[in-house]
Amino acid sequence: MSDPRRLIDEGSGFEAELLRAGRGDALPAESASTISAALGVAPPMATSTLATGVKLTASQIIASLVGMSAAGGLSVWAAVHLLSPPAAPPPQKGPEAAARATVAAASAPPPIISTPLVEAPEPASPPKPTVRSHSVASSERDSLPLELEALDSARRALAGGDASRALALLDEYSTSFPKARLRAESAVLRIEALAASGQKSAAIRLGRQLLAREPNGPYARRVHSLLEKAGAPGTR
Amino acid sequence: MRKANQPDPKTDQASTSGAEPDVASATALSLTTLVSAHLAFVWRSLRRFGVPRADVDDAAQQVFLIAREKLSTIKPGSERPFLTAVALRVASHARRANLRRDAAHQRFIEYQAAAPAREGLAQRVLEARELLDRVLDRMPAELRSVFVLFELEELTVDEVAELLGLPRGTVATRLRRARMVFHDAANSMEARSRGGES
Numbered sequence: 001m002s003d004p005r006r007l008i009d010e011g012s013g014f015e016a017e018l019l020r021a022g023r024g025d026a027l028p029a030e031s032a033s034t035i036s037a038a039l040g041v042a043p044p045m046a047t048s049t050l051a052t053g054v055k056l057t058a059s060q061i062i063a064s065l066v067g068m069s070a071a072g073g074l075s076v077w078a079a080v081h082l083l084s085p086p087a088a089p090p091p092q093k094g095p096e097a098a099a100r101a102t103v104a105a106a107s108a109p110p111p112i113i114s115t116p117l118v119e120a121p122e123p124a125s126p127p128k129p130t131v132r133s134h135s136v137a138s139s140e141r142d143s144l145p146l147e148l149e150a151l152d153s154a155r156r157a158l159a160g161g162d163a164s165r166a167l168a169l170l171d172e173y174s175t176s177f178p179k180a181r182l183r184a185e186s187a188v189l190r191i192e193a194l195a196a197s198g199q200k201s202a203a204i205r206l207g208r209q210l211l212a213r214e215p216n217g218p219y220a221r222r223v224h225s226l227l228e229k230a231g232a233p234g235t236r
Numbered sequence: 237m238r239k240a241n242q243p244d245p246k247t248d249q250a251s252t253s254g255a256e257p258d259v260a261s262a263t264a265l266s267l268t269t270l271v272s273a274h275l276a277f278v279w280r281s282l283r284r285f286g287v288p289r290a291d292v293d294d295a296a297q298q299v300f301l302i303a304r305e306k307l308s309t310i311k312p313g314s315e316r317p318f319l320t321a322v323a324l325r326v327a328s329h330a331r332r333a334n335l336r337r338d339a340a341h342q343r344f345i346e347y348q349a350a351a352p353a354r355e356g357l358a359q360r361v362l363e364a365r366e367l368l369d370r371v372l373d374r375m376p377a378e379l380r381s382v383f384v385l386f387e388l389e390e391l392t393v394d395e396v397a398e399l400l401g402l403p404r405g406t407v408a409t410r411l412r413r414a415r416m417v418f419h420d421a422a423n424s425m426e427a428r429s430r431g432g433e434s
Contacts, residue, residue, distance in 0.1 A: 003393045006386070007415065014426045015418070018371060021364035022388050027279040031293045035275060038297050039304075041268040044275055149361045 024149045147173070147182045154189055163197035184210070188219045188226070195230045204232040267304050274319050275300075277389075281320060284384040285327035286373060295326050302326075317399050324381055371421040375414055382407055383414035 008019040036043035154169035170190050173180070180186065187210050194203035207227045211220060279296045287295045299322045303310070310318050372380055385396045386407075397407045 003386075004411070006390065007418070008387065011419075012422070012426075015422045017364050018368040018422060019387055021361050022284065022368045024361065025280065025283055025365055027276040031279065031296070032275060035279075035293055035297050035300070036271055039267065039271060039300050041271050044272045146361045 020149060020152070024146065147177055147180060150176065151182055151186055151189060154186075154193070158189065158193050158196060163193045166193040167197060184214070184217060184219055188222055191223060191226050191230075195226060200230045203227075203230045207232065266307050267300065270303060270307075270315060270319075271300055274316060277316065278319050278323055280389070281323045281384070282327050282330075284372065284388055285324060285331075285377075285381060286369070287327050287330040291330055295323075295330050298326050299323050317401065320381075320385075320399050321401075324377070328377060367425055371418055371425065374421045375417050379410050379414035379417060382410040383418060386411055387418075 006019075008016050008023075011019070033043045150169070150173045154166045154173065157163075157169055158166035167190065170186055170193065173186055187206065191203045191207045191210070194200070194206065204227055207223045207230070210217070210223055211227075214220065275296065278299050279292060282295045282299070283289065283292050299319060302322050303319060306318070372384070375383060381400060382396055382402075385391045385399060386393065391399065393404055393407050393411070396402075396411075397404045400407070402410075
């Protein structure tokens with residue numbers, strides 16, 4: 001028997017909006033560090049946190065933002081890695097690497113679990129947590145899911161053929177997130193939206209600026225492709 | 237099948253060192269693996285099962301502290317169902333504790349937490365998230381867990397059934413009922429936001 005379609009695909013606009021907002025509510029990197037430190041274990045690598053925490057948004061949205069599938073030239077994993085905070089620990093060998101491999105697998109559809117549910121203990125007198133939450137401190141990092149949501153709105157507008165709306169949303173994104181972490185992604189979207197709205201010169205100019213700044217960046221190939229489509233001479 | 241309390245050669249360095257791993261190091265490594273693999277899922281689940289944002293870190297820590305106590309009883313492959321069950325119980329406790337709090341104070345804390353990003357689209361996303369919390373709060377816990385795992389975690393009905401230890405038919409029924417609650421709550425909320433009653 002097949003599963004019903006998810007509400008985010010078939011519910012009303014308002015229902016879908018609520019669900020999209022909920023999907024973006026992911027584990028902040030700082031929370032991962034805080035909780036891990038309190039438990040006395042190494043924190044999950046930031047990329048893992050993002051990839052699983054924003055599994056339903058980051059990996060899919062980033063891939064769709066730049067128009068690449070996971071099997072394409074740039075993996076979603078690598079794209080997410082570029083967004084990891086600077087405090088991310090270096091790659092390690094041994095059990096940590098094995099654990100991360102498990103986490104990487106978790107970003108794929110979760111495995112079917114064949115063992116019966118283990119009876120969970122009653123947390124009647126559970127060990128007391130030793131740290132308090134750091135919601136305020138982590139709020140800046142919490143903006144990543146919000147940025148993803150904002151860019152996804154622009155992407156959807158563009159995919160729906162409303163390039164002007166996409167550009168307006170991208171302007172709003174720039175205003176809302178002065179310290180945006182997804183600037184490159186928004187620039188790629190803007191190039192596409194400019195081209196789609198007939199502003200090919202502006203698209204080409206922005207594309208060249210982006211390539212000049214990051215000639216080997218993760219989106220270079222995509223930008224080259226967009227510039228070619230926009231009719232820019234000598235882009236290769 | 238490997239016993240639960242035997243070190244996993246794929247994840248436990250000590251088992252490949254030739255030395256007999258002591259219990260403490262084996263536990264630490266297993267907890268590390270558990271946290272690495274499941275922290276993000278546990279955190280999201282707690283949040284979606286109704287733990288206020290300001291309390292989620294503590295609740296997540298609590299889940300893993302309980303898991304650490306029970307490491308030797310968790311069967312390989314059933315880590316996630318175990319953690320889900322613990323998270324459901326911890327969330328239930330947290331929700332009850334939260335009900336006793338002053339609601340205005342709680343809103344203030346969450347507003348403060350979100351303040352730096354409350355502009356433009358960011359504000360709308362946060363507001364939508366707050367509304368989603370309120371809609372989910374209207375669901376009984378047994379419906380909420382199924383709804384969250386299917387609609388937000390994007391698990392299949394079979395996976396939800398495995399995770400919660402329920403028959404597939406029960407999951408499907410609960411999902412239908414949860415969707416009705418969600419639909420009604422979202423409709424009334426949308427109507428109010430369009431200038432109806434306050």
